[in-house]
Amino acid sequence: MSTTPEENKAIVREIFDKVINRGDWELAAKYYKEDYIQHNPHVPQGLAGLQGAIRALHSGKTPMQAEIKLMNAEDDMVWLLLEWSGGDAPEGAPRMTATAEIFRVEDGMMAEHWDVIQIEKPRS
Secondary structure: OOOOOHHHHHHHHHHHHHOOOOHHHHHHHHEEEEEEEEEOOOOOHHHHHHHHHHHHHOOOOOOOOEEEEEEEEOOOEEEOOOOOOOOOOOOOOEEEEEEEEEEEEEEEEEEEEEEEEEEEOOOO
C-alpha cells in the first residue's frame, strides 16, 4: 500500500502528537516497522530501540516535547524541523534544543530515520 506525500505528513504529525509528545511508546508499534532503520548512533536499531528512546524522553519530571516548526514531503520521504522543550538535564549539561528529522515511509509505516541535533551550550 503506497501512501501519498500528504498522507505521509499526516502520519508523522500523528506520531509526534500521540507517540513522541504523549510518551505512548507502546503505540509506536502501530506506526513503526519492526525492523525500523535508525541512523542516529545513540538510539538502538528497530522498534524496540525506538520504544526505549521514547521512554527515556519521558523518564524525568519534565518530559521532552517536540513542536513541529516546518514539515515537507516528497515521494516516500518526510522532513521536518523540530523545537524541543522540557527534559531534566543536570545543571550545566548540554541540552537538545532543535532537530532536523528525515523519515522514510514504507506502506504507511516509518521504515527509516535520520536526524541532525542542535545542542544548547551549557550556561556557566
